[in-house]
Amino acid sequence: MIDEKGILFILSGPSGVGKGTVRKSLFEQSTDLRYSISMTTRAPREGEVDGVDYFFKSRDDFERLIGEGQLIEHAEYVGNYYGTPRQYVEETLEQGKDVFLEIEVQGALKVRENFPQGVFIFLIPPSLEELKDRIVSRGTETEDKVKNRLHAAKEEIEMMDAYDYVVVNDEIENAVTKVQSIVSSEHCKRERVAHQFKKALEEK
């Protein structure tokens, strides 16, 4: 038997960029990816289902799981914990299936420490894409506004540096298609494929 592990894909990006929408649209289409459901201590919102949208846990349970090392990453936002359960990710990858995470930037950086071989995708707003044009055609905005925008853009670009891919979320379909291309092409990477063939030959 050839041990062929799945690939871990991480979709992240600045808050408000539309990570959730891209992820949902991706999973509405036919895909071999397995979505890793996050764990949270916040109360379920109308229509949210435990084990589908999130694993909903009490604060005590969540802190116990942190203590036991059962979360790959976790963070606190507005008084609530959010995290990625380790077991599902590791077992699914072991079974040779790809796992897909959609998480905040802070969490993605922690996942990178544990899974440096993961494929990290940074979703950016189209405004950053437009930046290139906007910066050359100046004059219409106050100097302060331009400075603020440049500062925000610089911060986003620095966050990018920890990622393998950058996808512009100009239109959801475009972004989804690009994520699908990344998934497909990562499976063609020579480092992954040649290794499998070499192993097969050595085992003979």
Added chain:
Amino acid sequence: MIDEKGILFILSGPSGVGKGTVRKSLFEQSTDLRYSISMTTRAPREGEVDGVDYFFKSRDDFERLIGEGQLIEHAEYVGNYYGTPRQYVEETLEQGKDVFLEIEVQGALKVRENFPQGVFIFLIPPSLEELKDRIVSRGTETEDKVKNRLHAAKEEIEMMDAYDYVVVNDEIENAVTKVQSIVSSEHCKRERVAHQFKKALEEK
């Protein structure tokens, strides 16, 4: 203006694997890729058009062009020269357009020396893919036959090592889709994209 160069894609692989068929099918579909037409001294075959299928040249002209450094790579097969004209590739990349080459393994290795930033795709026959299964389920073939196959497979895997991607040519449509995914995802690579944004910010 942001100088955004095109990407050079090279499709190669063992002879007989179906590189030409995959390339033709790729270009029959909508694509932004520009195909770099090869130059040859062999006589045009029935239906072949100069400047479409090949640039047909005399042996004297071809050797003069080699001398002038006007070919990125060239090789001789069965008494005829084949090569890739430098000017078209360089000018098209400068214009920000992607260039696609479909060449022999020997030539691809030479292109790698000139264009290490190119994206090298190795097309393999499905038999190599099946190798993984075949090797474990042995016994049906003579030991010599198995040995020969293993030897051939090992040579192909060693050629692979100079490439970025490996695509199995099991079905033409599958192979074409994978090549398209590679083209799309390469444009999302953080190294390429972040650089553009950084440059835009510095130019301000």
